[in-house]
Amino acid sequence: MKEETNKNGFSPGGEQELELMRKALDASITGVIITNNLLEDNPIIYCNAAFERMTGYVRNEVIGRNCRFLQKEDRRQEARQKIKDAIENGEACIVEIRNYKKNGNFFWNELYVTPIKDANGVVTHFIGIQNDISPRRKAKEDLERVQRDTDRLVMERTRELRESEEYLLSILQTVRECLIVLDAEMKVLTVNDQFLRVFKVSRAETEGTKLYDLGNGQWAIEKLQNLLENVLPSNNPVLDFEVEHDFPHIGKKLMLLNAHRVELEGQYKDHILLAIEDITDRREIERRKDDFLSIASHELKTPLTTVRGFIQLLQKTPNTQLPDQFSSALEKANTHLDRLGNLINELLNVSKIQSGNIEIYRDYFDINEAISETINAFREASKTHRITLKGSIPEQYYGDESQIVQVVKNLISNAIKYSPEAKEVIVTISMVSEFVKISVTDFGVGIRPDEQNRIFQRFYRVSENQKSFPGMGMGLYVCEQIIENHGGTIWVDSEPGKGSTFSFTLPLLINNDRK
Amino acid sequence: MTENKTILICDDDEGILELVSIILEGSGFQTVCVQNSLEIFKKISEKDPDLIFLDLWMPQLSGDQVLKTIREDESFSGLPVIVMSASRDGAAIAHQAGANDFLAKPFDIDELVDKARALMR
Numbered sequence: 001m002k003e004e005t006n007k008n009g010f011s012p013g014g015e016q017e018l019e020l021m022r023k024a025l026d027a028s029i030t031g032v033i034i035t036n037n038l039l040e041d042n043p044i045i046y047c048n049a050a051f052e053r054m055t056g057y058v059r060n061e062v063i064g065r066n067c068r069f070l071q072k073e074d075r076r077q078e079a080r081q082k083i084k085d086a087i088e089n090g091e092a093c094i095v096e097i098r099n100y101k102k103n104g105n106f107f108w109n110e111l112y113v114t115p116i117k118d119a120n121g122v123v124t125h126f127i128g129i130q131n132d133i134s135p136r137r138k139a140k141e142d143l144e145r146v147q148r149d150t151d152r153l154v155m156e157r158t159r160e161l162r163e164s165e166e167y168l169l170s171i172l173q174t175v176r177e178c179l180i181v182l183d184a185e186m187k188v189l190t191v192n193d194q195f196l197r198v199f200k201v202s203r204a205e206t207e208g209t210k211l212y213d214l215g216n217g218q219w220a221i222e223k224l225q226n227l228l229e230n231v232l233p234s235n236n237p238v239l240d241f242e243v244e245h246d247f248p249h250i251g252k253k254l255m256l257l258n259a260h261r262v263e264l265e266g267q268y269k270d271h272i273l274l275a276i277e278d279i280t281d282r283r284e285i286e287r288r289k290d291d292f293l294s295i296a297s298h299e300l301k302t303p304l305t306t307v308r309g310f311i312q313l314l315q316k317t318p319n320t321q322l323p324d325q326f327s328s329a330l331e332k333a334n335t336h337l338d339r340l341g342n343l344i345n346e347l348l349n350v351s352k353i354q355s356g357n358i359e360i361y362r363d364y365f366d367i368n369e370a371i372s373e374t375i376n377a378f379r380e381a382s383k384t385h386r387i388t389l390k391g392s393i394p395e396q397y398y399g400d401e402s403q404i405v406q407v408v409k410n411l412i413s414n415a416i417k418y419s420p421e422a423k424e425v426i427v428t429i430s431m432v433s434e435f436v437k438i439s440v441t442d443f444g445v446g447i448r449p450d451e452q453n454r455i456f457q458r459f460y461r462v463s464e465n466q467k468s469f470p471g472m473g474m475g476l477y478v479c480e481q482i483i484e485n486h487g488g489t490i491w492v493d494s495e496p497g498k499g500s501t502f503s504f505t506l507p508l509l510i511n512n513d514r515k
Numbered sequence: 516m517t518e519n520k521t522i523l524i525c526d527d528d529e530g531i532l533e534l535v536s537i538i539l540e541g542s543g544f545q546t547v548c549v550q551n552s553l554e555i556f557k558k559i560s561e562k563d564p565d566l567i568f569l570d571l572w573m574p575q576l577s578g579d580q581v582l583k584t585i586r587e588d589e590s591f592s593g594l595p596v597i598v599m600s601a602s603r604d605g606a607a608i609a610h611q612a613g614a615n616d617f618l619a620k621p622f623d624i625d626e627l628v629d630k631a632r633a634l635m636r
Contacts, residue, residue: 298572301620301621302601304621305601305622306528306531308621309535309538312623312624313534313538313624316624348603349603359607361606
């Protein structure tokens with residue numbers, strides 16, 4: 001060593017310096033090796049302690065070997081060619097190369113290769129400075145992967161969004177309702193084409209304008225404003241709000257408004273979707289239909305009155321002048337005329353209820369007496385069933401007597417009709433809290449649970465009854481409407497094969513506005 | 516007595532006119548029939564009836580309009596009118612217009628005669 005230093009021109013003072021430098025190299029956390037390029041296969045002639053720690057090899061396992069032993073079998077790396085070129089050209093280079101520790105564990109080695117040249121420019125040694133950059137590399141790779149994933153996700157999302165946007169757009173443009181998206185300040189963000197068509201306006205004059213400033217202020221209705229401004233904070237939708245207005249360009253129309261808060265996975269929560277439907281024609285058709293039904297049933301009653309009257313006149317003729325079968329035929333004709341009359345009444349009632357103009361003529365009446373009279377009329381007509389009245393109420397009831405009697409009549413005639421095998425019908429009147437409760441019980445065919453809700457629908461008939469029990473399916477519908485108009489409730493308890501009990505309640509106390 | 520009483524019947528339907536007049540005549544009344552409601556006032560002046568049976572839905576002049584005119588005209592004061600109608604609102608309309616009674620169509624002939632008698636007592 002001394003000779004070597006001498007040969008290399010180190011001073012004696014330099015020997016101490018050399019020892020210090022060796023110690024400094026061992027103290028470094030950077031791996032350092034030196035190879036001798038003058039020897040065959042450029043072997044390692046020096047490694048510091050950090051190199052030993054980094055690779056897991058000890059000095060005597062390293063010296064004499066070419067650096068490539070660190071690559072183990074992983075020989076097809078681009079970095080190798082770069083090192084090879086640098087060594088051949090005697091140049092410095094920096095590469096990141098996959099190396100393997102003694103235990104086989106892989107690490108990323110950031111390698112600086114620096115050539116050492118003699119006075120003639122011949123490369124005598126290479127110094128390799130090594131850093132395990134695995135953690136840095138991993139973080140970088142993780143970051144790259146996250147970026148790749150993010151990019152992919154963003155692309156997918158964009159595509160999905162575009163697809164769902166197109167999907168929504170096609171719906172928005174296809175529906176026959178006018179749609180408006182409003183922001184929290186009730187400014188119009190977008191409208192669909194149907195809106196522009198129906199109101200004969202341009203997109204430019206609509207979007208960006210406050211809803212209440214559109215047209216000639218058709219939507220600046222205080223009640224509507226209150227409802228709309230409540231949609232976002234409360235999430236209460238505006239349902240079936242009708243606006244009748246003389247609109248610019250299109251004239252007097254009846255519009256139906258529905259508004260909901262727009263919610264897309266927490267986004268766009270400040271937006272309101274307002275749907276507007278022109279129901280002018282529909283309402284007119286409904287009105288004409290109701291008028292038609294009213295006129296038709298009224299006109300049907302006139303000849304019925306005449307026929308019934310003349311039959312009654314015949315019945316009044318003294319019996320001695322008519323043969324027996326004559327009077328029995330007249331009686332039957334009369335019975336069926338009554339049926340015809342009832343059907344016409346029901347038809348008239350349905351049409352009135354539909355148009356919402358069935359009026360209640362309230363007055364105080366004795367409900368016990370009214371029902372008792374109704375039952376007596378049935379007793380005279382029906383010999384097949386015994387109709388019993390149970391209970392009574394102590395007070396007069398304030399309501400439309402003819403309508404309530406109509407309900408009881410419908411229920412009793414149903415009870416008789418649907419219990420051909422039974423002999424009894426029970427009518428019960430009672431007070432329940434502040435309600436009058438009336439029930440009609442039969443012991444007949446009963447109603448299946450799934451049919452029980454539907455029997456109050458207009459024109460609904462229990463399927464198996466279609467043939468054996470003819471009818472139009474209006475009676476119970478009319479009953480329900482009448483009871484509801486009186487602020488009451490009607491329902492049925494029934495078991496197939498055992499019978500049915502139809503009950504309704506009427507509140508005794510009536511709100512002043514109902515009077 | 517009833518024989519001296521004259522009842523005017525006003526209805527646009529010929530069948531009703533015939534029926535009501537047969538019923539009333541069978542009960543001993545004299546009847547006058549008016550099919551076109553516009554002619555009713557002239558007939559009232561001519562025949563001076565003791566009672567009127569008046570339909571509501573009539574094409575020329577509706578029953579409630581006829582009744583209002585009768586009630587506003589002092590020369591017809593005290594003339595009892597029974598409105599008859601097949602319309603459900605009939606009773607209310609009749610009451611509002613100042614009818615003395617209401618008869619729903621289709622009616623029972625005894626009911627018709629009873630109501631007529633009650634108002635001419």
